[in-house]
Amino acid sequence: MIKTNAGRFFEDYRLGEEIIHPVPRTVKMGERALYHALYPARHALYSSDVFAQDCGLPFSPLDDLIAFHVVFGKTVPDVSLNAVANLGYAEGRWLRPVWPGDTLRSQSTVIGVKENSNGQSGVVHVRTTGLNQHDEAVLEYVRWVMVKKRDFASTAPMAVVPNLAKVVAPGALVIPQGLDFTRYNFALSGEPHRMRDYAVGEVIDHVDGVTIEEAEHMLATRLWQNTAKVHFDATQRPDGKRLIYGGHVISLARALSFNGLANAQMIVALNAGTHANPCFAGDTVRAWSEVLDMVETDAKGVGAIRLRLVATRGAAGELRGLDGKYLPEVLLDFDHWALIPI
Template sequence: MKTNAGRFFEEYRLGEVIAHAVPRTVTQGERALYHALYPARHALYSSDVFAQACGLPASPLDDLIGFHVVFGKTVPDVSLNAVANLGYAQGRWLAPVWPGDTLRSQSTVIGLKQNSNGQSGVVYVRTLGTNQHNQPVLDYVRWVMVKKRDLDAPAPATVLPELAATVAAQDLVIPQGLDFTHYDFAQSGEPHRWGDYALGEVIDHVDGVTIEEAEHMLATRLWQNTAKVHFDATQRPDGRRLIYGGHVISLARALSFNGLANAQMIVALNAGAHANPCFAGDTVRAWSQVLDRAPTSAPGVGAIRLRLVATKGGAGDLRGPDGKYLPEVLLDLDYWALMPI
């Protein structure tokens, strides 16, 4: 048997380290396609001149390009037979990704829990992305629901990893040389500084984008995500292809430019949940809530903690009286970004 059917839940072992194929060299082509797929326009990722004025040698690739590439490498070994990707925690961007970098991924199984129906289970992995110098660029935890191949296979002992609710502000990694002292607000697109955002403030990003099947297929192939539920309509009882959750993340992040144009660099992923499935034809809108602010050691640079919500509903609507996510909520993402003070 030379083909790979992917792993099933009962085939994972706690502590197992999985080195993922295939390394990928990223270039300006990924940037161009990313900006074509999403309305992404943060200045630091669009202009070498702007980035150099902020102390960097050039414009790095968008943080979520690195995330998608590192994530995509893991799919054949972690979520090829997934029912759904469930959540994220303890993510940190450890170094910028530059055009010409070659990225690799490695995951460690840190938790297992069979579901009560005996047909699937949840696999927790910590994934590390590195570049060609073996320098870590990204580290995060995610958990995914995976089908069982043999329903009679014994369930592994349940082990749930202890995960911090947030990445502490003092643990954020600031790119070397970053300096917002002479930040150009006219070129960035908005005048709003770190100190202009109040804790608890809700920002309606106003714009909406209707997801098309064609763009989702292009994006998911671009990131080399081979999960069957995204491509094969026979994998779901309703015959619909599930939109890759990362596509929704990037779309919401791009929409957040309107109101958060100066939240330039994502440096940590505190928590995240794909609250409800997303399908072609859905019109996605976004809103953010300010959760925290913290100073950093970099000149002119502050850290802002944001909740980013992708929804088919209205701004500020998140959970019902029962505490569960409203059916129109697609994504609830908690992250730290860097912003000029």
């Protein structure tokens, strides 16, 4: 009897199937320390209990992307162990803060399957929910993955591609209970800019760049218990390179965005996300943001700003060529809502 897990292939997925992902993970302050060592992350709400308490929270929660990485990592052995590429995200919402000591687990539902025209792979859509030890949902999102077929001759399933919202409606954003920015300390946050200081269409060059090293991306990917072969095994790609985990690029770009968006404190929704081109060790990653929308919320002093965050090896503001396709320098296109003082 075979006891090891070679991972699922495209023909192993069934529409409507519900997958309970092992293994639950208790997250504590060690995750924050490692996260802040791996990325230049310094948003004040995720750095200081005192700052968070002045903003109406009991203490500082764990970084929003720590929650994302932990929940995502649980899904990899069942969803993307044999992935060719992680293609995109939609309909993501952070539903409640993750506190040190919480235990997170993940479950997914297969909502779409479509074989590629080459007959060698297919695209699988899943809706994933992250839950805490109280069975409360902390995060939900849809992602789609290109997965290898085990048997190229196997019959293709009926194609089903879900119709996904292009943006999370402002009214569906979940504001953490008690969040209040009326006593917000701009001197300690690092920048004076409120929501009203930004304009729709404004492009912000985050200036700094970080060169990705092989060891640090593998450390990060192991930290989130992401076991996808393409991140560790150099024989998985014809070019002999390890693919940088896309979440590593997301966190790096988010951390770089502090310079110009220090007060965009909490990510609360993921409208759309695309890993436009592969990233490899040795690449120097820079970031820029475009302001897409702004709304006020019901929480005191709290606004929501919709941002396109782009990670690139190129210049700020450059996204697509004349053919409408992403430029080869663009690594990530990440459309999200963040909470910011009005």
